[in-house]
Amino acid sequence: MKIAxxxxxxxxxxxPVEIAASEKTVDLGMATFRAxxxxxxxxxxxxxxxxxxxxxVTVVALDFGDVQxxxxxxxxxxxxxxxxxxxxxxxxxxxxxxAAAYAQVIRGLAPELVLVGSYAHDELESTLAPLLACELGLxxxxxxxxxxxxxxxxxxxxxxxxxxxxxxxxxxxLPALLGILGADQPPRYVPVSRIRAxxxxxxxxxxxxxxxxxxxxxxxxxxxxxxxxxRAEILxxxxxxxxxxxxxxxxxxxxxx
Amino acid sequence: xxSQDILIVAETSRGQLADVCGELLGAAxxxxxxxxxxxxxxxxxxxxxxxxxxxxxADRILLAxxxxxxxxxPEPYVAVLEGIIRAEGPRAVLVASTSVGLDLAPMxxxxxxxxxxxxxxxxxxxxxxxxxxxxxxxxxxxxxxxVTAAPAILLLAPGAFRPTLEKGAAAVETWQIPSxxxxxxxxxxxxxxxxxxxxxxTQQDVxxxxxxxxxxxxxxxxVEELAAALGGAVAASRPxxxxxxxxxxxxxxxxxxxxxxxxxxxLGISGAPEHVEGMKDSGLIIAVNTDxxxxxxxxxxxxxxxxxxxxxxxxxxxxKGA
Numbered sequence: 387m388k389i390a391x392x393x394x395x396x397x398x399x400x401x402p403v404e405i406a407a408s409e410k411t412v413d414l415g416m417a418t419f420r421a422x423x424x425x426x427x428x429x430x431x432x433x434x435x436x437x438x439x440x441x442x443v444t445v446v447a448l449d450f451g452d453v454q455x456x457x458x459x460x461x462x463x464x465x466x467x468x469x470x471x472x473x474x475x476x477x478x479x480x481x482x483x484x485a486a487a488y489a490q491v492i493r494g495l496a497p498e499l500v501l502v503g504s505y506a507h508d509e510l511e512s513t514l515a516p517l518l519a520c521e522l523g524l525x526x527x528x529x530x531x532x533x534x535x536x537x538x539x540x541x542x543x544x545x546x547x548x549x550x551x552x553x554x555x556x557x558x559x560l561p562a563l564l565g566i567l568g569a570d571q572p573p574r575y576v577p578v579s580r581i582r583a584x585x586x587x588x589x590x591x592x593x594x595x596x597x598x599x600x601x602x603x604x605x606x607x608x609x610x611x612x613x614x615x616x617r618a619e620i621l622x623x624x625x626x627x628x629x630x631x632x633x634x635x636x637x638x639x640x641x642x643x
Numbered sequence: 644x645x646s647q648d649i650l651i652v653a654e655t656s657r658g659q660l661a662d663v664c665g666e667l668l669g670a671a672x673x674x675x676x677x678x679x680x681x682x683x684x685x686x687x688x689x690x691x692x693x694x695x696x697x698x699x700x701a702d703r704i705l706l707a708x709x710x711x712x713x714x715x716x717p718e719p720y721v722a723v724l725e726g727i728i729r730a731e732g733p734r735a736v737l738v739a740s741t742s743v744g745l746d747l748a749p750m751x752x753x754x755x756x757x758x759x760x761x762x763x764x765x766x767x768x769x770x771x772x773x774x775x776x777x778x779x780x781x782x783x784x785x786x787x788x789x790v791t792a793a794p795a796i797l798l799l800a801p802g803a804f805r806p807t808l809e810k811g812a813a814a815v816e817t818w819q820i821p822s823x824x825x826x827x828x829x830x831x832x833x834x835x836x837x838x839x840x841x842x843x844x845t846q847q848d849v850x851x852x853x854x855x856x857x858x859x860x861x862x863x864x865x866v867e868e869l870a871a872a873l874g875g876a877v878a879a880s881r882p883x884x885x886x887x888x889x890x891x892x893x894x895x896x897x898x899x900x901x902x903x904x905x906x907x908x909x910l911g912i913s914g915a916p917e918h919v920e921g922m923k924d925s926g927l928i929i930a931v932n933t934d935x936x937x938x939x940x941x942x943x944x945x946x947x948x949x950x951x952x953x954x955x956x957x958x959x960x961x962x963k964g965a
Contacts, residue, residue: 399913402936403780412784427885481749504745507781510788512759516749525828526750527717529742529898543832546715547898548742549656551837551891554715559828565746567898572886603758603792612778612785612938618930618946628947629957632929635945639927641849641906642873642962 387441387535389432390497392488392518393460394422395451395478396508403611410606411477412508419451421459424503428566430573431533432501433464439535442466446491448473448484448597454590455581461588462576468590473597481514483598488514489521490595497561498539504528504565511604515565525558528565535560646793647680650733652724653698654743655688657834660697662901663739663799665806668700670766670799671737672807675702677768678734682811685727685818687720689713695815702811707818711826714834715743718827721750723820728755728794735766735773735795740917742898748798759796760788762916764803781915782938801897801920841892842876848905849875852895852922853883856911856932856951860888865955866910872962878902880918896921910951914939931955 397403397417404413421429432443444467445460447453457468471487473479479487492500500522502515519526531553532545539560546554547567558564621628636642651667653660664684671682684701686694691706698704707723724747728736736751738744740762752759764785765776773790778800844850851870857863863877870877877893884894895902896918907925912918914930914937922928923942930943931951940946947954 397780399781399783403783405784412780423882508779509761510777510779510786511761512749512752513745513761516746517753520750520753525718526746527829528746545835546742548834549898550900551894552657553835554742555832555835556716557830557832562828568885603790603795604760605789605791607787607789609784609786611783611936612941618940618943620940620946620948622948625949625953625957626961628949628954629961632945632947632958633961635927635929636873636906636962639906641927 387435387439387499387539388495388497389435389441389443389499389501390492390495391425391429391432391443391445391465392500392502392514393425393429393445393447393456394503394506394514395419395447395453395456396422396506399507405609405611409608409610412609414477421456422503422506424505424567426573427569428501428503429460429463429465430571431566431569433574434570435499435533435535436464444469444495444497446471446488448478448487450478457590458581458585458588459576461584462580463574468588469593470590471595472592478508479597480600480602481509481512481517483600484514485517485521487595487597488518491593492522499542499560500524500563501566502563504530504567511602515563519563522563525562526565527556527558529567530564531566531568532570533564646732646734647678648683648731648733649675649678649680649735649737650683650685650728650731650794651701651737652744652747653684653686654739654741655694660694661739661741663741664698666799666802666804667737667739668698669807670804672700672809672811674735674766674768680734683731683733685724687712687723699813700807700809700811701813704813704815705818706815707820709820709824711824714831716827716829716831717746717750718829719824720747721754722824724751725754726821727818733794735793735797738796738798740798740801740897744798748796752796755794757794757796758790758792759798760790761798762800763797764800766797778916781913783936800916802916802923837892841890844876844878844893844895844900844902847876847902849873850878850895850902850904850922850925851875851908851910852878852880852912853910853951854880854912855882857883858952860886862952863888865952869908869955869959872959875904880912909939909943910955912939913937914942
């Protein structure tokens with residue numbers, strides 16, 4: 387099975403997200419980037435499918451953030467082909483514009499399955515996976531956490547997540563695009579030494595694709611951080627003192643004796 | 644129908660109206676009061692007649708009944724909703740950030756060339772323009788937005804709007820689906836419910852939940868000891884479940900369990916809206932996080948800015964010694 391996976395770069399939320407002086411965009415100048423978490427699961431699901439049933443996995447990414455490291459890591463995990471789309475801007479495109487660019491490259495790959503993370507935390511206007519499916523004219527289902535291709539390759543059984551640990555079992559005609567939330571196993575660890583070795587041998591192809599100018603009926607008036615600690619009464623002190631305070635609160639509230 | 648109407652996409656869960664319908668109606672009533680329009684609730688399904696009463700806060704309830712809509716499948720749902728939205732021409736379409744809504748809203752936006760805003764936490768009107776406050780970056784940023792096109796498709800952040808006690812005219816109509824629906828390329832087969840046997844988080848008085856701050860699976864033992872000392876159960880936010888460190892039945896949040904224990908500990912959990920949705924109504928919420936700006940402190944009653952790996956063992960000792 388020919389599988390294409392989109393992997394995006396997002397700022398690591400371990401660090402604060404900075405806002406530009408204009409207060410209308412984020413400032414990613416000092417951000418540390420990482421692969422979008424749900425895309426990482428999409429890649430893992432693709433590699434698992436390849437290991438089980440054969441085929442190829444092609445990873446497509448915009449040349450943004452720390453994409454080279456992400457792509458070499460994907461190769462170390464088992465991706466067969468790495469493609470970047472040249473992109474020279476300080477901020478990633480909105481999902482609609484990104485979908486148009488990714489579609490130009492993925493169309494040429496003629497994959498039977500396209501896997502994209504169900505969400506990215508920096509998406510404000512719509513989400514990439516369903517928009518890319520629409521661009522490609524492919525069937526779509528999102529919030530998926532398991533994929534089982536049929537033996538004949540014409541369909542796949544997918545499991546769509548619902549609340550309270552319920553899963554909807556669905557049959558999808560291929561080719562299709564799936565929005566992935568989780569895989570059959572967590573993203574695999576690969577040793578740094580293997581990634582470094584692949585940096586010397588793996589080839590990253592460049593494929594041009596036009597990223598349309600942003601056009602939106604949504605205008606950002608202001609970005610800001612939510613007020614921190616608005617409600618919580620912050621308990622301070624060394625761990626033992628804080629623990630004693632919490633124990634006192636639990637006793638007072640009747641949670642424990 | 645009016646261009647100032649607010650349309651909601653109602654959802655069902657296991658044969659009942661989903662809880663999010665209350666939030667959708669609450670947001671819609673507030674916005675409709677500003678636009679001067681009506682609230683129109685659309686309920687797709689096999690036959691929603693018996694559930695229409697639960698949507699009485701709406702002025703009109705459109706039942707889109709078809710056997711093919713009995714289980715969720717994107718293509719027929721989008722086809723029906725696109726037809727309704729085109730015919731009704733509402734000012735805004737409110738959709739829940741659920742497994743269903745997250746598929747529908749972007750696809751409807753693409754079909755209708757309509758703007759879609761994720762994570763909406765507040766909606767209002769200023770000088771005739773729709774104003775939206777939305778959260779992104781895991782709840783770490785808020786954006787004040789103006790949406791100029793109609794209909795605006797708004798994905799409401801989990802738990803951001805309160806259900807309304809208001810009643811609407813609640814006129815029930817059956818939407819005539821113009822042509823036979825095609826099954827499409829995605830076919831719903833069945834809903835698989837979790838096997839029993841694990842702890843029922845919804846019945847616990849104390850829930851001790853962990854997130855990324857636990858760092859590694861081995862550290863879960865620290866939290867298990869605290870839960871045991873409190874007579875509670877261990878739960879987790881999505882990243883821990885995705886790592887396979889705890890079963891899906893232990894997930895608290897939008898896609899997991901909704902819990903309302905007497906006491907909820909959020910240890911090393913940042914407080915993304917999807918998690919908060921599942922625990923915000925707990926009696927007492929105590930959060931421990933190294934990040935003083937973590938959104939979890941907005942919903943917690945008490946907070947500790949510290950490493951859970953230091954606080955949890957100390958608390959276990961304090962409880963045992965009490």
